[in-house]
Amino acid sequence: MAQHQVNYLKDGGLPVALTTIDKVVNWGRSNSLWALTYGLACCGIEMMASGASRYDFDRFGTIFRASPRQAELMIVAGTLTKKHAEFIRRLYDQMTEPKWVISMGSCANTGGMFNTYATVQGVDRVIPVDLYLPGCAPRPETLQYAVMLLQQKIRRESANKSQKPKRLM
């Protein structure tokens, strides 16, 4: 009895939830992060495992897309060689804004153990990185946690913030 009673002291007596545009937009963005299929090395195997049924990225709304035009999250999973550096930059530029980057694993963070002539010493030397994920290789749970942290970050920031230019390093 009276289960749908309206509480006249809450929300001005209306059965509605009040919020801001920022919150709604960020809620939508953070819960439909479409990621670019971008496995470069062995971290890519863990990324595929995260997307597959056991860990199931679809629960977070993270669906892997094979085109940068449809993606807003780039998970750089693996070693970035100097030969490949220009292509990662081109793919990043092709992604539509707003876009975010997760640098997955030691190689993408700092070059890892490949401190050699042929490896870019950290993917942040080429594209701006939002979240660094340590590990060699990080387990799927770790990647899930990284995506959840990125969701938190997206919810914190303004919906129409301008992209900061990349710091050259």
Next chain:
Amino acid sequence: MRTYTPKDNVQKKPYYTDRYWVAPQVAKSDVSEDAVFAADLEAIKAKYEVLDAYIQLGQMVVVINAADNYGVIELLKNEGEYNQLSELSAIDWLAAEGKFEVFYQMLSMSKRKRLRVKCKIGEKESIESVEKLFRSADWSEREMYDMFGIAINNHPYMKRILMPDDWEGYPLRKTYPLQGDEFAQWYEVDKIFGKEARDIIGPENRDSARVDRYDTERFARLGHEVPRGTDISQGEPDTPLVYQEEGGVFMIDKFNAEKSVVISDRDR
């Protein structure tokens, strides 16, 4: 960072020598008495000059002149039944004797024996391609060109195979520094941001071993994790443990045990 010592003379001057060290040598035996390889060696000697020949670990090693490489391998393929070229590469002896050693490892599937043909060429010299005899030599010779800078004559597609086409230098030479020369270190910056970005970045930032204690813009920093760009010159702020739900997620409420109601009346 450790100071970089040039490795131009690394073969001439080893940085450490053990007075009692005796380099292990694999025993060499004579070919002429051997039942398996004597006929092969005679066939080569009949047409080409053989500088040295011996047997090591059951495989014959033949040292020939670099100009004869195509002829010798053709002879071994057609008459010696060596029907597979399993390995082809070079060794950098530039510091020791000013030459590369090019070797061809061959396998006879029918006779179950292996043979290695070796020849030496100078830094500016080129060598004839054996791609027409063995297709496997195609990529091996391209790799040899890419890594050592040995030019190949009459190769169908003489191009770098591993490094980018606009790469400078030959990485597998002993004089090539492990972390790359100046061109290699700035390669992606030059290509993506342009050469003028070198001045903005500064060479000290390219050092992968550089650690700035207070630079929170970079990943490689010693200390606890703080948000990017935080000023930590006065000490690091505490990083509290946070959960996904804290701070409120739109349309999602965290379960609160105190506000929950236990329904006791089953018939309600």
